[in-house]
Amino acid sequence: MTAGRIERLESASSPNPAATVLTFANVTLRRGTNVLIEGFSATVYQGARMGLVGANGTGKSSLFKLINGELETDVGSVELAADVRLAHLAQEVPETRDTALDFVLQGDAGYTSLAAQLETAEAEEAYMEVADLHEQMAAIDGYSARARAEQLLVGLGFAESDFAEPVAHFSGGWRIRLNLAQCLMAPSDLLLLDEPTNHLDIDAILWLSNYLRHYQGTLVMVSHDRDFLDETVSEIAHIERQRVKLYKGNYSQFERLRAEQLALQQANFEKQQTKIKHMQDFVRRFRAKASKARQAQSRIKALERMELIAPAHIDSPFEFQIPEAGKTSDPLLQLQDADLGYDHPVLHRLRMNVHPGDRIGLLGANGTGKSTLLKSLAGELTPLTGSYLTGQNLAIGYFSQHQVDDLDLQTDALTTIARLSSDASEQQIRDFLGGFDFHGDKVKAKVSTFSGGEKARLTLATITWQKPNLLLLDEPTNHLDIDMCQALTVALQSFGGAMVVISHDRHLLKNTVDEFLLVADGAVAPYDGDLDSYRDRVLGRSEAVAHEDRVPKQASKPVVRSAPDKPARKSRSKADRKRRAQLKTRVATIDKRLARMGEKLSEVESRLHDPGLYAQGGEDVQPLLREQASLKEAIEELEAEWLEASEALEGLESE
Numbered sequence: 289m290t291a292g293r294i295e296r297l298e299s300a301s302s303p304n305p306a307a308t309v310l311t312f313a314n315v316t317l318r319r320g321t322n323v324l325i326e327g328f329s330a331t332v333y334q335g336a337r338m339g340l341v342g343a344n345g346t347g348k349s350s351l352f353k354l355i356n357g358e359l360e361t362d363v364g365s366v367e368l369a370a371d372v373r374l375a376h377l378a379q380e381v382p383e384t385r386d387t388a389l390d391f392v393l394q395g396d397a398g399y400t401s402l403a404a405q406l407e408t409a410e411a412e413e414a415y416m417e418v419a420d421l422h423e424q425m426a427a428i429d430g431y432s433a434r435a436r437a438e439q440l441l442v443g444l445g446f447a448e449s450d451f452a453e454p455v456a457h458f459s460g461g462w463r464i465r466l467n468l469a470q471c472l473m474a475p476s477d478l479l480l481l482d483e484p485t486n487h488l489d490i491d492a493i494l495w496l497s498n499y500l501r502h503y504q505g506t507l508v509m510v511s512h513d514r515d516f517l518d519e520t521v522s523e524i525a526h527i528e529r530q531r532v533k534l535y536k537g538n539y540s541q542f543e544r545l546r547a548e549q550l551a552l553q554q555a556n557f558e559k560q561q562t563k564i565k566h567m568q569d570f571v572r573r574f575r576a577k578a579s580k581a582r583q584a585q586s587r588i589k590a591l592e593r594m595e596l597i598a599p600a601h602i603d604s605p606f607e608f609q610i611p612e613a614g615k616t617s618d619p620l621l622q623l624q625d626a627d628l629g630y631d632h633p634v635l636h637r638l639r640m641n642v643h644p645g646d647r648i649g650l651l652g653a654n655g656t657g658k659s660t661l662l663k664s665l666a667g668e669l670t671p672l673t674g675s676y677l678t679g680q681n682l683a684i685g686y687f688s689q690h691q692v693d694d695l696d697l698q699t700d701a702l703t704t705i706a707r708l709s710s711d712a713s714e715q716q717i718r719d720f721l722g723g724f725d726f727h728g729d730k731v732k733a734k735v736s737t738f739s740g741g742e743k744a745r746l747t748l749a750t751i752t753w754q755k756p757n758l759l760l761l762d763e764p765t766n767h768l769d770i771d772m773c774q775a776l777t778v779a780l781q782s783f784g785g786a787m788v789v790i791s792h793d794r795h796l797l798k799n800t801v802d803e804f805l806l807v808a809d810g811a812v813a814p815y816d817g818d819l820d821s822y823r824d825r826v827l828g829r830s831e832a833v834a835h836e837d838r839v840p841k842q843a844s845k846p847v848v849r850s851a852p853d854k855p856a857r858k859s860r861s862k863a864d865r866k867r868r869a870q871l872k873t874r875v876a877t878i879d880k881r882l883a884r885m886g887e888k889l890s891e892v893e894s895r896l897h898d899p900g901l902y903a904q905g906g907e908d909v910q911p912l913l914r915e916q917a918s919l920k921e922a923i924e925e926l927e928a929e930w931l932e933a934s935e936a937l938e939g940l941e942s943e
Contacts, residue, residue, distance in 0.1 A: 342527030395473030606775035608723030617679020626674030652807035685756030
C-alpha cells in the first residue's frame with residue numbers, strides 16, 4: 289500500500305483477521321521539515337494494552353492522529369482491520385446545548401440513533417416499527433445505556449446534580465472529563481486515549497485505572513503517569529530519536545530494561561553513578577523514618593525503586609534544583625479557627641500550622657476543598673472567619689494553573705526571569721533555564737508560542753528562581769512529560785523547605801511527601817494510610833478501612849495539625865522544651881556534617897574512577913582507598929547518631 293491515510297483491511301486478507309487490529313508498515317511521519325517518526329513497523333494484536341511514551345514533541349499525539357486518519361503518512365502505511373470499532377479521546381468539546389448526560393449518551397451512536405427512531409415511530413403510532421426497534425434496542429443493551437452513562441459520570445467525579453447541567457456551563461477541565469466519559473461510552477474494539485489523566489484528580493484516576501483494567505478491547509494510550517501506566521498496560525512503545533522501540537511489560541519494567549541498556553554505555557557511566565549515589569543517600573537518610581506509619585514503609589519502597597530506575601533518565605534534558613531562602617520562620621504560617629471558602633465556607637474551623645521541613649500531600653475527592661486550602665495557605669484567599677498568620681521570613685512558591693495562565697505571553701523566558709532579579713547576568717539566567725530545557729534561541733522565543741508543557745516548565749522555573757522556603761503545588765505535573773515529572777520529583781526530594789502538594793501523580797507523592805492529610809466533609813484530618821490503602825478506600829474495596837479513615841464531622845472540634853493549646857504548652861516542662869531544642873539542633877548539625885562528608889566522599893570516589901590515576905603508576909590509589917574507607921565509616925557512625933537523635937525528638941514531639 290502507498291503512503292497516505294489509514295486504510296482498512298478486508299476481512300479476507302488475513303487467515304485470522306480478528307487477531308490483528310492495527311498494522312504499521314515502514315511508517316515515516318513528518319511535521320513540516322521535522323521528521324517525527326521514521327521506518328516504524330509493528331502489529332498490534334487483539335487485546336493488546338500498549339502505552340506510548342516519549343518526550344514532548346516526539347510525535348505521540350501525531351501518531352494517534354495518524355491512526356484516526358487526521359494525518360497522512362509520508363512513507364509507508366497504517367492499516368486497521370475490518371469491522372474494528374475505534375473510539376478516541378477528543379481534546380476539544382464542541383459547542384452544544386446538550387446536558388452532560390445527553391452528551392455522554394451520544395458516545396453510543398447506535399443507542400442514540402435507535403432512541404431517535406423510537407421517539408419518531410411512537411409519535412407516528414407505527415406500532416410494528418416500534419416493536420422492531422425495541423428488539424434492536426434490547427440487542428445492543430440499550431436499556432442500560434442511561435445507567436452506564438451515569439456510572440461513567442459519577443466515576444469521573446460528577447455529582448448527580450451535574451447530569452442535567454448544560455455542557456457549556458462546565459469549565460475546560462470538566463469538559464475534557466465529559467469527552468472522556470463520551471469516549472468510554474462508545475462501544476469499541478480499539479480505544480485510543482491521549483493523556484486521559486491530565487484533568488483528573490487522584491480519585492478519578494483510581495476509578496479510571498480500575499475501569500480500564502476491565503476493558504475487553506485493545507488499548508493504546510499516551511500518559512505521563514507512570515503508576516497509571518503500570519496498572520493498565522502490558523507493553524510500552526518508546527519514541528526516541530525518530531524511532532519507536534517496543535518493550536514487553538509495564539512502565540516500571542520498561543524503565544528497568546532501558547536502565548540496563550544505558551548502563552552498558554561506558555560514556556554514561558560516571559553520570560549514572562552520581563545519580564545512583566544521590567538516590568542511595570536519600571534512601572539511607574529517610575530509612576530512619578520507617579517506624580512512623582504505613583506511608584513511611586511505602587515511601588522507602590518507592591525510594592528504592594527510584595534508585596534502580598535513575599539510569600533510565602540519564603539522558604533527560606531536565607536537571608535542576610530548588611534553592612532555598614536564606615532565612616526561615618517556625619512556624620512558617622498558621623490558620624487559626626479559619627472558615628475557608630468564597631461566599632460560603634467549604635472548610636470549617638481549621639487550625640493548621642506549617643513548619644519548616646513539613647512535606648504534606650493533600651488527598652480527597654474533587655470539590656472537597658483541596659485547592660481552596662492551598663489558595664488560603666498562599667494568601668490568595670482570605671479566611672471568611674478566623675485568622676491567617678505568617679512568619680517573618682516566609683517565602684512562598686505557589687504553583688497552580690492560574691499561575692501558568694498569568695504568564696506574560698508577549699515576553700520571553702529570559703525576560704520573565706530577569707524581571708525577578710535585576711542583578712543576575714544573562715548567562716546566569718541562561719544556565720538556570722537550561723535545567724528546564726530552554727536553550728539557545730528558545731529562551732528568547734515569545735511565551736505565546738510555547739506549548740502547555742513549556743509554559744508549565746517556565747512557571748516552575750520562576751517559582752524556583754525566587755528561593756522559596758514553602759512550596760504550595762497544585763497539580764504541578766499537568767502537561768509535563770515523564771522525564772520532566774521525574775526531574776521535578778528528584779528536585780523536590782532534595783528541597784529542604786516545607787511543601788504542601790496536590791497531585792494526581794502517585795509516583796511524585798510516594799517519593800516526596802512524608803504525610804497525608806485527607807480533605808473531606810468540610811474538614812481536614814491526618815490520613816495514616818498509604819496510597820494503596822487510599823486506593824482501596826476510593827474503590828470501596830475495604831469497608832473497614834473506609835470506616836476507620838472517615839473524617840470526623842464534629843464542627844465543634846478543631847481539625848488538623850493544630851499546635852497544642854495553651855494549657856498543654858504550659859504543662860510541658862522547661863526541661864522537655866530545652867531537650868527538644870537541643871535535639872533539633874543536633875539533628876540539623878549532623879545533617880550538615882553528613883552533607884559535607886558526602887561531598888568529600890564523592891570527590892574521592894570520582895578520583896578513584898579516573899583512568900588517569902592508574903596511568904600515572906597508581907601511587908595515590910592506596911591513600912585514596914584509605915580515605916574512602918575512613919569517610920564511609922564516619923558517615924555510618926553519623927547516620928546512627930542521626931537516627932538516635934531523630935527518634936528521641938520524635939518521641940518528645942509525640943507526647
